Amino acid sequence: MAGKIRKIATEEAFSIPEVARELQKVARAPGDSADLPLVKGIYDAQPGYGDMKFLDGLLDIEGKRLREMDEYGVDIQLLSLTAPGVQMFDADTACELATLANDRLAEVISRHPARFAGLAAFAPQSPKRAAKEMERAIGKLHLNGFIVNSHTNNEYFDDPKFWPILEAAEALDRCIYIHPRAPSEGLKGPLREYGMDSAMWAYGVEVGTHAVRMMASGLFDRFPKLKICIGHMGEAVHFWIWRITFMNSRAQVMRRAPKTQLTMEEYFKRNFVITTSGVEDPLALDYSVRKLGADNVLWAIDYPYQPTAPAVAFMDAAPLSDADKAKVYHRNAERIFHIKPA
Ligand code: 1DF
Numbered sequence: 001m002a003g004k005i006r007k008i009a010t011e012e013a014f015s016i017p018e019v020a021r022e023l024q025k026v027a028r029a030p031g032d033s034a035d036l037p038l039v040k041g042i043y044d045a046q047p048g049y050g051d052m053k054f055l056d057g058l059l060d061i062e063g064k065r066l067r068e069m070d071e072y073g074v075d076i077q078l079l080s081l082t083a084p085g086v087q088m089f090d091a092d093t094a095c096e097l098a099t100l101a102n103d104r105l106a107e108v109i110s111r112h113p114a115r116f117a118g119l120a121a122f123a124p125q126s127p128k129r130a131a132k133e134m135e136r137a138i139g140k141l142h143l144n145g146f147i148v149n150s151h152t153n154n155e156y157f158d159d160p161k162f163w164p165i166l167e168a169a170e171a172l173d174r175c176i177y178i179h180p181r182a183p184s185e186g187l188k189g190p191l192r193e194y195g196m197d198s199a200m201w202a203y204g205v206e207v208g209t210h211a212v213r214m215m216a217s218g219l220f221d222r223f224p225k226l227k228i229c230i231g232h233m234g235e236a237v238h239f240w241i242w243r244i245t246f247m248n249s250r251a252q253v254m255r256r257a258p259k260t261q262l263t264m265e266e267y268f269k270r271n272f273v274i275t276t277s278g279v280e281d282p283l284a285l286d287y288s289v290r291k292l293g294a295d296n297v298l299w300a301i302d303y304p305y306q307p308t309a310p311a312v313a314f315m316d317a318a319p320l321s322d323a324d325k326a327k328v329y330h331r332n333a334e335r336i337f338h339i340k341p342a
Pocket residue numbers: 013038049082083084180198199203277278302305
């Protein structure tokens with residue numbers, strides 16, 4: 001390809017001081033959540049994640065981040081409030097901070113409309129207020145979609161209590177990015193040792209479980225146009241999808257799972273897109289594009305948790321046609337997240 005190809009990175013994390021301060025309180029409160037190692041490390045300077053200086057990178061948007069984007073030719077970062085977002089707070093605090101984070105995000109985008117886009121946070125603790133904030137975030141702030149960090153108080157989107165959120169996303173025609181957080185109470189036990197309660201393994205187990213629960217519950221029959229994005233090369237769900245589909249139809253025959261109009265594979269292809277965040281493996285990319293189609297795979301860095309240079313080098317060297325590379329690098333992000341083509 002002769003000209004420079006537009007690069008839109010789609011899972012790029014930021015925070016604001018007010019959310020960071022509230023997470024420091026979470027770090028100091030008693031609790032046993034699997035998110036605490038990361039929260040204590042990043043927000044309360046305890047050994048571990050804090051050593052990586054992620055907090056500086058999260059709070060900075062217009063300084064080093066923008067310079068690094070320039071250096072590696074990243075045109076746009078689609079920003080999202082970093083995990084666990086507002087989902088560890090009480091409902092009132094969560095609603096308030098989601099609103100504040102969305103306002104700040106809209107401000108920074110208005111200063112750099114050609115460089116940043118953004119996913120709106122909301123508080124699943126209060127689904128009705130969440131739906132209102134979602135409407136405001138699209139209608140008034142013109143943000144590009146939504147971010148949620150998997151479970152909230154150990155509950156998942158197949159629970160009907162969350163339907164106002166899914167209704168809002170579908171009605172607004174905006175995708176919900178289901179980003180990881182550490183696993184829920186019921187999942188965390190054997191994932192605690194050896195650093196496995198992290199992006200090494202547990203994040204994928206958590207979000208993969210969330211995605212399969214949604215498909216197997218039949219909720220996509222109620223919300224056929226709902227779009228869900230999952231990162232980390234689809235959290236491996238499509239690598240398993242043949243077996244998920246086969247065994248789900250068996251579970252349906254045994255009446256252990258609800259009857260669904262479509263198969264699990266059909267839901268995954270219709271209702272999900274995936275991103276490449278944090279997986280720079282050309283074989284995994286090749287499989288993903290062939291299995292799901294080049295229209296359903298989006299490029300991401302996972303800044304500041306992953307470095308920019310190798311994420312760009314990976315996609316530049318990817319074994320894809322120029323047309324497919326343009327889809328993964330920017331066209332799919334433009335379509336799914338309503339980002340104006342250059
Ligand atoms: C980590 C990874 C942290 C991802 C993240 O947000 C995150 C990490 C707190 O490695 O500690 O977004 N990730 O998406 O892989």
